[in-house]
Amino acid sequence: MRATLPPEQFVACATPEAWCVTAARDLETLLIDHAYCEKKAASTAVALMFRYPDHPALLDKLSRLAREELRHFEQVQKILRARGMVYRRLSASRYAEGLRRVMRSSEPARLVDTLVVGAFIEARSCERFLRLAPHLPPDLGAFYLGLCAAERRHYADYLALAHSVAGAAEVEERVALVRDVERELIETPDRELRFHSGVPAPALN
Numbered sequence: 324m325r326a327t328l329p330p331e332q333f334v335a336c337a338t339p340e341a342w343c344v345t346a347a348r349d350l351e352t353l354l355i356d357h358a359y360c361e362k363k364a365a366s367t368a369v370a371l372m373f374r375y376p377d378h379p380a381l382l383d384k385l386s387r388l389a390r391e392e393l394r395h396f397e398q399v400q401k402i403l404r405a406r407g408m409v410y411r412r413l414s415a416s417r418y419a420e421g422l423r424r425v426m427r428s429s430e431p432a433r434l435v436d437t438l439v440v441g442a443f444i445e446a447r448s449c450e451r452f453l454r455l456a457p458h459l460p461p462d463l464g465a466f467y468l469g470l471c472a473a474e475r476r477h478y479a480d481y482l483a484l485a486h487s488v489a490g491a492a493e494v495e496e497r498v499a500l501v502r503d504v505e506r507e508l509i510e511t512p513d514r515e516l517r518f519h520s521g522v523p524a525p526a527l528n
């Protein structure tokens with residue numbers, strides 16, 4: 324039986340302390356981009372349900388996941404409003420695009436890679452919530468810790484789905500590849516603060 328690593332061990336590195344400090348100083352950007360990430364996570368899950376209608380386990384897991392992500396979106400919207408902040412469009416983070424670049428484009432490899440990348444995004448979100456929470460006002464920190472259970476389950480679901488469509492050797496090879504790319508996106512300087520951004524570049528400090 325394959326054991327699933329905790330999210331904070333599945334990713335190759337911890338969220339840098341400098342990111343937590345900068346994020347806690349710019350809660351408006353953090354919350355707006357977080358709301359966007361939740362909405363995007365729901366949208367990606369629904370898109371996969373349309374692209375792979377003949378995969379019952381995928382339909383079941385991602386339908387629930389999409390509902391939970393939309394619920395998270397609503398919760399973040401409520402927090403934004405309570406703080407007098409307004410949801411607006413922000414430029415996209417380099418993170419998702421950076422992960423997408425390593426994905427193969429022909430099926431069935433495309434599905435395997437999409438699920439592996441999904442597992443990393445969910446695992447990083449959970450790891451980041453845990454690291455960030457102590458830097459935040461208590462109510463917001465508690466909210467982020469409360470989200471962890473769902474994101475941990477989403478990570479495990481994406482990884483289990485990857486194992487359901489590909490052999491263990493292929494999944495492990497793709498996990499190793501994405502893990503390296505993901506670490507670089509988290510540990511190298513990034514000019515914009517976003518929920519999944521890298522180490523704040525000097526201009527952000």
Ligand SMILES: [Fe+2]
Nearest residue numbers: 361391392395
């Ligand atoms: Fe979420």
Ligand SMILES: [Fe+2]
Nearest residue numbers: 364445474477
């Ligand atoms: Fe999630």
